Structures are given as structure tokens and as C-alpha cells.
Amino acid sequence: MLRRLARRSTRMGTPARSARLMLAAAMCAALAACDGGTTQPDSADSRNAAGASAHDANATSNSDGARLMKISTNAAAATHGQSRAEVYAQVRRMTALGKQMFFDPSLSGSGKMSCATCHSPDRAFTPTNALDVQIGGADMHRPGMRAVPTLKYLQAVPAFAEHYHDSDDEGDESVDAGPTGGLTWDGRVDHGADQARIPLLSSFEMASTPRKVTDAVRAAPYANAFREAFGEHIFDDEDATFKAVLKSLETFEQAPDVFYPYSSKYDAYLAGKATLTSAELRGLQLFNDETKGNCASCHISQRAKDGSPPQFSDFGLIAVGVPRNRALAVNHDPRFFDLGACGPERTDLGHRDEFCGLFRTPTLRNIALKKTFFHNGIYHSLEDVMRFYSRRDTNPEEFYPVVKGKVNKFDDLPRQYWTNLNTDAPFDRKRGDAPVYTDAEIKDVIAFLGTLTDGWQPAAH
Numbered sequence: 001m002l003r004r005l006a007r008r009s010t011r012m013g014t015p016a017r018s019a020r021l022m023l024a025a026a027m028c029a030a031l032a033a034c035d036g037g038t039t040q041p042d043s044a045d046s047r048n049a050a051g052a053s054a055h056d057a058n059a060t061s062n063s064d065g066a067r068l069m070k071i072s073t074n075a076a077a078a079t080h081g082q083s084r085a086e087v088y089a090q091v092r093r094m095t096a097l098g099k100q101m102f103f104d105p106s107l108s109g110s111g112k113m114s115c116a117t118c119h120s121p122d123r124a125f126t127p128t129n130a131l132d133v134q135i136g137g138a139d140m141h142r143p144g145m146r147a148v149p150t151l152k153y154l155q156a157v158p159a160f161a162e163h164y165h166d167s168d169d170e171g172d173e174s175v176d177a178g179p180t181g182g183l184t185w186d187g188r189v190d191h192g193a194d195q196a197r198i199p200l201l202s203s204f205e206m207a208s209t210p211r212k213v214t215d216a217v218r219a220a221p222y223a224n225a226f227r228e229a230f231g232e233h234i235f236d237d238e239d240a241t242f243k244a245v246l247k248s249l250e251t252f253e254q255a256p257d258v259f260y261p262y263s264s265k266y267d268a269y270l271a272g273k274a275t276l277t278s279a280e281l282r283g284l285q286l287f288n289d290e291t292k293g294n295c296a297s298c299h300i301s302q303r304a305k306d307g308s309p310p311q312f313s314d315f316g317l318i319a320v321g322v323p324r325n326r327a328l329a330v331n332h333d334p335r336f337f338d339l340g341a342c343g344p345e346r347t348d349l350g351h352r353d354e355f356c357g358l359f360r361t362p363t364l365r366n367i368a369l370k371k372t373f374f375h376n377g378i379y380h381s382l383e384d385v386m387r388f389y390s391r392r393d394t395n396p397e398e399f400y401p402v403v404k405g406k407v408n409k410f411d412d413l414p415r416q417y418w419t420n421l422n423t424d425a426p427f428d429r430k431r432g433d434a435p436v437y438t439d440a441e442i443k444d445v446i447a448f449l450g451t452l453t454d455g456w457q458p459a460a461h
């Protein structure tokens with residue numbers, strides 16, 4: 001049984017695990033950290049990083065810095081004898097190129113869709129609209145099948161592992177935390193470059209081809225910069241060009257000041273530089289309380305033992321029994337089920353029943369900026385999400401279809417996989433029990449979640 005065998009202690013949290021990410025990304029993170037976090041003065045969020053006097057920039061970058069320094073040394077050694085300065089310069093070039101390509105619709109089949117169309121920087125790289133799923137494709141009419149996750153704090157996602165062992169787990173590395181990590185909702189790729197390939201080539205997203213991407217980059221205003229970074233004749237090789245595009249996108253996604261600034265009010269609070277309101281404090285307690293929401297057992301809220309800031313996810317793949325979203329085009333077929341880690345999007349674990357219904361726990365950092373929640377985009381407010389956690393088991397008729405007086409619970413997961421469903425608090429209630437939270441408590445938890453938004457500034461008075 002690969003259900004999570006033991007929940008992690010809310011008292012300890014988990015460490016950031018950047019070290020397990022790919023080389024280019026690690027180089028970028030490392031070198032930027034070594035540079036005091038000021039490597040991207042032109043980046044979208046640099047105001048936040050610059051203005052983050054209230055967050056403990058020192059504590060964060062010191063602990064990150066030491067860890068990342070090691071990676072950068074390894075990276076430099078691994079890149080064919082390049083000097084540290086050369087590696088550094090290349091990472092800068094790739095970050096700048098990746099940023100331009102991230103916003104460039106000419107890479108898409110329609111010419112109308114860039115990464116930023118779905119991943120908008122002012123919404124923590126999630127959509128500006130509140131659609132359940134986004135519309136893309138060559139004709140810009142094809143609906144997707146999953147809600148768009150944030151791209152922030154992905155540097156901490158470990159590579160996918162079926163059995164994850166974490167030294168922060170109550171000091172006991174023999175504890176099997178179950179399937180953990182990987183990018184996308186089902187953890188099917190480990191590297192940003194492999195991930196970027198998915199939307200670029202997907203028929204319902206950017207609907208492009210390596211040929212089209214190569215032509216677009218060759219004609220782009222940044223074509224010369226691309227040649228400078230990857231060689232005069234790079235465009236002669238379509239394969240090499242496409243790979244360089246993917247690597248550059250991956251490198252951009254690792255820019256610390258844009259993607260993991262740790263500049264929320266909660267970060268300032270952890271550093272002793274902000275006070276939470278009484279509602280926010282009550283919400284934090286309700287979030288952590290193991291007999292209530294028990295949220296922090298999966299969405300880690302405290303610093304790790306090594307002092308690294310909490311990521312608000314332990315990156316575990318978990319089945320929480322989200323209701324079927326009948327508005328999705330794929331779900332018009334009653335035989336279709338998005339079963340997460342066991343498919344159909346992910347194909348390597350398709351024969352393994354114990355992975356069915358599992359989706360990766362998302363970070364809750366910047367959650368207040370999102371307009372659509374859960375992998376199938378069924379909810380559109382944090383109130384609705386909270387009500388689900390609070391009343392799923394006590395009042396299931398509020399969430400699942402009622403057929404002839406009987407509640408069709410867990411209607412998006414065939415019954416043979418129900419043993420995969422998590423049964424810890426808050427999922428340990430039954431009908432007739434009191435819901436996990438009162439309405440007032442739900443308001444408090446939502447107030448707390450609002451402290452997780454980056455770019456917090458102390459009030460001017």
C-alpha cells in the first residue's frame with residue numbers, strides 16, 4: 001500500500017530541496033544567490049525583492065547561499081572546465097532569453113499564446129481569468145483538462161519518488177512518506193525543460209512544433225542574443241535550438257527574485273519583523289491544529305530544521321476526493337477519469353492501482369492570488385475550498401451528486417481506488433459529526449492564507 005504511511009510533524013516542516021533539481025536550474029539559483037539576489041534588476045518582481053526590507057533576506061539567503069554555493073561549485077566543475085565567471089554569464093544569458101521567450105506568443109501554433117497567457121506574473125504565474133481550465137490550440141478553441149498551477153516555489157519540488165524519505169521526518173529517515181515530488185499535478189516530469197516541452201507541443205495548449213519554435217526564435221528580436229548564448233550556427237540544428245529554448249525557459253523559472261522571493265507577510269512574521277492580526281493568528285492555529293484542518297501536515301507551515309523557510313507543501317501525491325467537474329469537456333464522456341498519477345496524462349504508472357486518484361499537494365504560497373482551485377478547477381473561491389475540507393465527510397450531499405436520495409460520494413474516483421483516499425484529519429469525520437470548522441473559523445483560516453502573498457510591505461504609518 002503506497003498511501004502515505006506517516007504524516008509529517010507540523011512542528012518540523014520539510015527543508016527546501018533545490019539540490020535535487022537539474023543542473024542549469026541549480027546553476028542559476030546558485031549563482032543568483034551568490035550574487036546577493038540582485039541578478040535580475042529588470043525582472044517583473046524585482047521591486048518586491050528590492051523592497052523586501054521587512055523579510056529576513058539575510059537569514060534566507062545565508063542558509064540558501066551556503067547550500068547553493070556547493071551546487072554552483074559542482075555545476076561549474078561539471079560544465080567542461082568553464083570558469084565560474086563563464087558559468088555565471090551563461091546563466092544570466094539564459095535567464096534573460098528564457099524570460100523573453102516566456103512572454104513570446106510567436107512560439108505558439110496560433111501565434112497568440114505564450115506561457116504568460118496562462119501563467120501571468122501578477123497572479124503568481126496563474127491565469128488572470130477564472131475559467132476552470134484554459135482554452136488553447138492552433139485555433140484557440142480547445143479546452144484543457146486541468147487548472148493552471150502557480151510557477152512560484154517550484155525550485156523546492158524534489159524529483160518524483162515512489163517512496164520518499166525525508167531527514168526532517170521527526171528525525172527518522174526510515175519513514176516512508178509515500179509518493180512525492182515531480183512537476184505538474186501528477187509529478188510526471190522532473191525537470192523544467194521537460195515540462196516546458198509539454199505546453200509547447202500540446203494540441204490544446206501552445207500547439208507548436210520544434211520547427212515552428214526554431215523559426216520563431218530565428219525571427220525574434222532576441223535572435224542575436226540567442227546566437228551569442230548558444231553559438232553562431234545554433235539555428236542550423238532544429239533539435240539543438242529547441243533544447244536550448246527549453247533549457248532557457250527552465251533557467252528563467254529558477255530566478256530567485258521572481259519565483260521564490262520569500263517576501264510574504266508570513267515570512268516577515270517568521271523573521272520577527274511583522275505581527276499577524278488576531279484573525280490571522282487564529283487562522284494559523286486552526287491551520288496547524290491536528291484535530292481540526294490539520295492543513296500543515298501536508299501544507300508545511302514551519303521552518304525546516306535547517307532553518308529553510310516553509311514551502312506550504314510537502315509535495316506528497318495525495319487523493320483528497322475532489323468532486324468531478326462536470327463542466328470539463330473531457331468529463332462529458334462518463335467513462336473518462338483523470339486519475340492523476342496513474343493516468344491518462346501520466347503513462348509510466350498506469351498499471352499501478354495504488355497511484356490512482358493521487359495529485360501533488362500544491363504550495364499555498366500566493367494562494368489568495370489564484371482564481372481557480374484543485375486539479376480540475378472545480379472551485380473558484382477559498383471559501384468553497386474551505387467548505388470542502390470542513391464538510392466533505394459530515395455533509396457530503398453539499399459536494400457530490402445525490403441520486404435517488406443517495407449521495408454519490410467521490411464521484412470522480414472509481415470505487416476500486418477508494419482505498420487510496422487519505423483518511424487523516426480533516427478526512428476522518430463521518431456524517432452527523434460536527435464540521436471541522438465553523439463559518440467564523442473558515443474566515444480566520446482565509447485571513448491567514450492571505451499572509452502568504454509575496455510582495456508584502458510594512459504599512460507606511
Ligand code: HEC
Binds near residue numbers: 114144151185
Ligand atoms: C494553455 C495554458 C498553458 C500554457 C500556454 C502554458 N501552461 Fe504551464 N501549465 C498549464 C497547466 C494546465 C498545467 C498543469 C498540467 C498538468 O498537471 O498536467 C501547467 C503546468 C506547468 C508547470 C508545472 C507546475 C507544477 O506545479 O509542477 C510548469 C513549470 C509550467 N506549466 C510552465 C510553463 C511554460 C514554461 C510554458 C510555456 C512554454 C507554459 N507552462 C505554458 C497551463 C499552461
Ligand code: HEC
Binds near residue numbers: 293316372
Ligand atoms: C492529506 C494532505 C492534505 C491536507 C491535510 C490538506 N491538503 Fe490542501 N491539498 C492537498 C492536495 C493533494 C491538494 C490538491 C488536490 C487536487 O487538486 O486533487 C490540495 C489542494 C489545496 C488547495 C487548492 C490549491 C490550488 O492551487 O488549487 C487549497 C487552497 C488547500 N489545499 C488548502 C488546504 C487547507 C486550508 C487545509 C486544511 C483545512 C488543507 N489544504 C489540508 C493536500 C492536503
